[in-house]
Amino acid sequence: MSAPIITLRNLTVAYDRHPAVHHISGTVERGSLTAIAGPNGAGKSTLLKAIMGELRPAEGAVEHTLARTDFGYLPQAADINRRFPMSVLDTVLLGAWRNSGAFGAVSREDRNRARLALQTVGLEGFEKRHIGALSAGQFQRVLFARLLLQDAKVILLDEPFTAIDARTTRDLIDIIHNWHSDGRTVIAVLHDFDQVRSHFPQTLLIAREMVSWGQTEEALSPANLLKARAMAERWDDNAEVCRPDTASTQRPAA
Numbered sequence: 027m028s029a030p031i032i033t034l035r036n037l038t039v040a041y042d043r044h045p046a047v048h049h050i051s052g053t054v055e056r057g058s059l060t061a062i063a064g065p066n067g068a069g070k071s072t073l074l075k076a077i078m079g080e081l082r083p084a085e086g087a088v089e090h091t092l093a094r095t096d097f098g099y100l101p102q103a104a105d106i107n108r109r110f111p112m113s114v115l116d117t118v119l120l121g122a123w124r125n126s127g128a129f130g131a132v133s134r135e136d137r138n139r140a141r142l143a144l145q146t147v148g149l150e151g152f153e154k155r156h157i158g159a160l161s162a163g164q165f166q167r168v169l170f171a172r173l174l175l176q177d178a179k180v181i182l183l184d185e186p187f188t189a190i191d192a193r194t195t196r197d198l199i200d201i202i203h204n205w206h207s208d209g210r211t212v213i214a215v216l217h218d219f220d221q222v223r224s225h226f227p228q229t230l231l232i233a234r235e236m237v238s239w240g241q242t243e244e245a246l247s248p249a250n251l252l253k254a255r256a257m258a259e260r261w262d263d264n265a266e267v268c269r270p271d272t273a274s275t276q277r278p279a280a
């Protein structure tokens with residue numbers, strides 16, 4: 027296949043020196059469509075933020091030759107403030123900052139592209155609406171329009187379909203397929219294994235550590251899924267014994 031666009035070398039990311047994901051190694055190929063799957067608390071969002079450069083590795087490295095502006099990133103919905111008083115069009119136009127600069131003027135061309143992006147996500151006529159007045163699905167369409175405007179080479183999506191209606195999910199999956207056909211690299215955190223199997227050729231399965239990374243069918247084999255679940259149960263046990271008052275009884279990590 028083609029060249030790696032992102033390489034993880036023995037990557038460990040920690041919060042206050044507690045590793046959230048550790049010792050992950052592998053490559054993302056240019057133009058690939060990769061799902062990141064794993065149990066709750068597996069470190070999926072943490073890994074995405076490390077790839078974005080928002081979190082620094084505690085150990086190892088994320089290697090790529092891209093600029094920060096080459097990345098488009100959609101955080102998990104819970105991390106996005108929707109009460110900010112902004113119109114749909116202005117929210118989409120935030121995707122144009124690469125051209126206009128953080129405080130630069132928005133060009134007429136940017137506005138036209140933003141309107142076109144809103145058409146593409148099925149929100150023609152919504153330009154002046156307040157983002158706080160949209161349904162979860164409509165708001166996610168707006169954020170995809172913003173990504174369209176941004177025109178990034180690598181697109182990172184964190185649980186883009188959680189709490190999103192089926193119709194919107196289908197439309198947004200179409201957009202992901204279009205990005206893939208354009209040769210962009212897409213990495214998405216997903217928890218719906220059927221969605222992963224149907225649409226994502228590559229999968230990285232993690233449970234704090236890497237369980238598997240490769241062709242989706244193999245990466246999500248029953249044996250690998252069992253392994254991920256067993257690892258998740260083990261770290262729940264550890265969480266119990268890691269409280270400061272019981273630190274002396276802490277078991278060594280498996």
Ligand code: ADP
Binds near residue numbers: 066067068069070071
């Ligand atoms: P996932 O996205 O797979 O559910 P996360 O990457 O959000 O997992 O979290 C992995 C682990 O790191 C969890 O134990 C979580 O509690 C912890 N964690 C996540 N964010 C922070 C943070 N900002 N500070 C401290 N711990 C965090």
Ligand code: MG
Binds near residue numbers: 072102
């Ligand atoms: Mg997450």
